[in-house]
Amino acid sequence: MRVLLMSFGSRGDVEPMAALAASLRTRGAEVRVCVPPDEEFARLLEAVGAEVVPFGMSVRALVSGPKPVDPFQTAKALVAEHFETVGAAAEGCDVVLASGLLPAGIRSVAELRGIPYVFALFQPTSIPSPDYPPLPRPGKPFPPDEKDNMVLWGLDGEKVNALYGEALNTHRAARGLPPVDSVRDHVFTDRPWLAADTTLAPTDRQVVHTGAWILPDTRPLAADLEAFLAAGEPPVYVGFGSMALRGASAEVAQAAVAAVRAQGRRVLLARGWAELMPVDDLADCHTVGEVNHQALFRRVAAVVHHGGAGTTTTAALAGAPQVVVPQIVDQPYWASRVADLGIGAAHDGPVPTFESLTAALETALAPETAVRAKAVAAQVRADGADVAAKLLIEQAG
Numbered sequence: 001m002r003v004l005l006m007s008f009g010s011r012g013d014v015e016p017m018a019a020l021a022a023s024l025r026t027r028g029a030e031v032r033v034c035v036p037p038d039e040e041f042a043r044l045l046e047a048v049g050a051e052v053v054p055f056g057m058s059v060r061a062l063v064s065g066p067k068p069v070d071p072f073q074t075a076k077a078l079v080a081e082h083f084e085t086v087g088a089a090a091e092g093c094d095v096v097l098a099s100g101l102l103p104a105g106i107r108s109v110a111e112l113r114g115i116p117y118v119f120a121l122f123q124p125t126s127i128p129s130p131d132y133p134p135l136p137r138p139g140k141p142f143p144p145d146e147k148d149n150m151v152l153w154g155l156d157g158e159k160v161n162a163l164y165g166e167a168l169n170t171h172r173a174a175r176g177l178p179p180v181d182s183v184r185d186h187v188f189t190d191r192p193w194l195a196a197d198t199t200l201a202p203t204d205r206q207v208v209h210t211g212a213w214i215l216p217d218t219r220p221l222a223a224d225l226e227a228f229l230a231a232g233e234p235p236v237y238v239g240f241g242s243m244a245l246r247g248a249s250a251e252v253a254q255a256a257v258a259a260v261r262a263q264g265r266r267v268l269l270a271r272g273w274a275e276l277m278p279v280d281d282l283a284d285c286h287t288v289g290e291v292n293h294q295a296l297f298r299r300v301a302a303v304v305h306h307g308g309a310g311t312t313t314t315a316a317l318a319g320a321p322q323v324v325v326p327q328i329v330d331q332p333y334w335a336s337r338v339a340d341l342g343i344g345a346a347h348d349g350p351v352p353t354f355e356s357l358t359a360a361l362e363t364a365l366a367p368e369t370a371v372r373a374k375a376v377a378a379q380v381r382a383d384g385a386d387v388a389a390k391l392l393i394e395q396a397g
Contacts, residue, residue, distance in 0.1 A: 001396060004093040005050075006034040006086055007100035008078060010059055010242035012308040014041045016122060016195055016385075017099070019215035022048040023389035032093065034086045040290075048215070055085040060273060064244040071138035072163060079105045079167040083175075087112070095396035099195075104164040104183055108172055116395045120193040120388075122212075122309040123330040124203035127192065128153040135329055138163065160184040195388065197313055199379040200337055208391065211384025212313045219292040228268070228286040234301040235286070236260045236361070237320075239270025243306045243327045248351050249274045256304060257285060259357035263365055265301055294318065302344070302364040304357070307331030316343060319377035321364040325352050342372040 003024050007013045014035050021031040025048060035041045037054035045052045056078055062069060082105025090096055090113050097118040098106040110117035125132055133142075133152045139159035142152055160183045169179040180186045194207040203209070221229070229235070238256045245252055253269065253276045260267045267285040269276045278285050288296075293311070297303055297318035305311045307324040312334040315322050322344030324335035335346035345360040352360075363369060 001028065001393060002030040002032065002093045003392060003396070004032050004034070004086075004090050004096040006089075006096065006098045006103060006106055008036055008056055008059070008103070009100035010063070010308075011040070011044075012122070012242065012310045013100040015044060015215055015310055016213035018044045018048050018050070019213040019385040020097070020195075020388055020392075021045060021050040022215060023213075023385040024392065025049045027389055027393060029389075029393060032089055034089050044215075053085065053089040055081045055089075060242070063242065064246075064273060075102075075104070075163040076167045079164060079171060082106055082109060083171045090115070095392060097193075097392060098187075102160065102164065102184075102187055104168050104187055105171060107186060107189075108168070108175075108177060111177065112175060116397075117189070118193055118392065118395060119187055119189050120195050121207075122195050123333055124194055124196065124201055124205060124207070125330060125333045127188070127203070127205045127207065128156075129205060157182055157184050193388065193391075195384060196309060197316070197380050197384070199376065199381075200313060200316055200334075200341070201309075210388040210391065211381050212309070213385040213388060214310075214313065214317070214382050215385070216382075217292045217294045219295075221292060221295055222288070225286065225288055225291070225296075228266075229299055232266055232284075234299055235266035235268040236263070236302045236304060236365075237268045237270065237296065237300045238304040239272050239276070239311075240274045240306040240325070240327070241270075241308050241311055242273050245274040245327075245351075249276055252352060253277060254279050255352050255354045255357055258354045259352070259361055260304075262354070262358055263361050265365070268296075268300065302361065304361075304364075307334040307338075309334060312338065313380065316373070317377055317380045317382060319374040321369045321373045323347060323357070323360040323364045325350065325357075325360075341376055342369065343376050344369060344373070 005017045024031050031050040033050045034053045036059045042052045087109045095116045096110045099120040107117045134156035137159050164183045194209045195213045197212045257279050269287045293314045297320045302321040303315040304323040307326040322338045325347040326332040326335045327350045338344040339346040345363040347360050
């Protein structure tokens with residue numbers, strides 16, 4: 001049994017694939033994973049015994065570059081990679097599961113290979129619903145006075161077709177496949193998988209709700225970090241993961257350090273792709289790079305972060321109060337879920353100030369928030385990758 005996994009995106013899109021790959025490996029499956037050519041992704045996947053096939057451009061270079069890329073040219077290039085690089089990687093595989101930035105060509109690859117195809121999401125708000133509007137997407141702006149969500153979802157489908165339709169159907173025609181009318185519906189299938197926790201991300205949409213795919217992390221914390229943690233009360237963690245914060249890193253670090261200190265707390269800055277750096281050399285601030293969040297978040301007073309699905313879930317599972325400062329795509333959804341569940345605060349806007357972060361920290365550090373965070377932690381499950389692995393092997397027959 002050989003399984004092909006594919007995702008184009010940041011660490012939050014790749015690490016769940018590593019979790020699923022690890023669970024598949026324990027069930028005896030060989031796993032091949034197509035991801036962007038960033039070295040940290042290869043290390044993550046090779047550590048769980050997966051074969052890595054790089055495709056497309058470096059995501060870190062993409063989000064950290066001096067100027068934004070053309071989304072239409074990027075979409076066209078990725079569809080070509082789907083058919084060529086990922087298509088070649090599908091040889092000898094029994095099933096393919098795709099996620100990340102819309103994998104427009106992967107269902108066609110499965111069709112050509114005659115193998116089952118599964119599409120997975122890490123949050124529910126990309127699925128059309130009358131209850132919420134579509135997430136932002138490149139293309140023609142929506143009419144400002146249109147309030148009917150299903151009308152907006154129809155327009156979103158047109159945006160997807162404008163981004164991917166011509167390239168997808170050109171490649172399909174070259175291989176003797178009929179054209180696709182709705183790229184989004186074609187990719188999503190009638191019942192996509194939702195790899196998110198049922199408490200954190202409930203939905204009434206037609207999905208296979210597996211639970212979040214969490215990769216167990218047994219790495220010890222570094223000696224200098226252990227020493228910092230032992231030297232005082234639990235600090236507040238501040239990190240933005242794969243978000244580059246384009247030009248705002250120094251401003252965000254300054255505001256965060258000042259706001260945390262104003263609460264009488266020590267600061268733990270995570271460099272991340274934003275390259276956050278200390279604002280001075282005082283002993284109450286410590287900086288970390290790559291770190292075991294599962295171990296660390298159980299030992300902090302609160303977690304200030306960007307609202308990625310993985311970070312939100314890890315903090316929730318650890319019982320750590322959160323301040324979510326959403327940057328893009330689904331992150332405002334996770335911010336709203338944290339606030340709705342009473343396990344932290346949703347920051348309004350992507351660049352915090354001293355005043356705005358102070359207000360959010362007052363909520364997150366309140367005793368009742370800590371109590372609620374511990375209660376919710378008991379409801380969050382960590383077996384989603386095992387559930388998905390079993391289902392995927394069954395799907396392959």
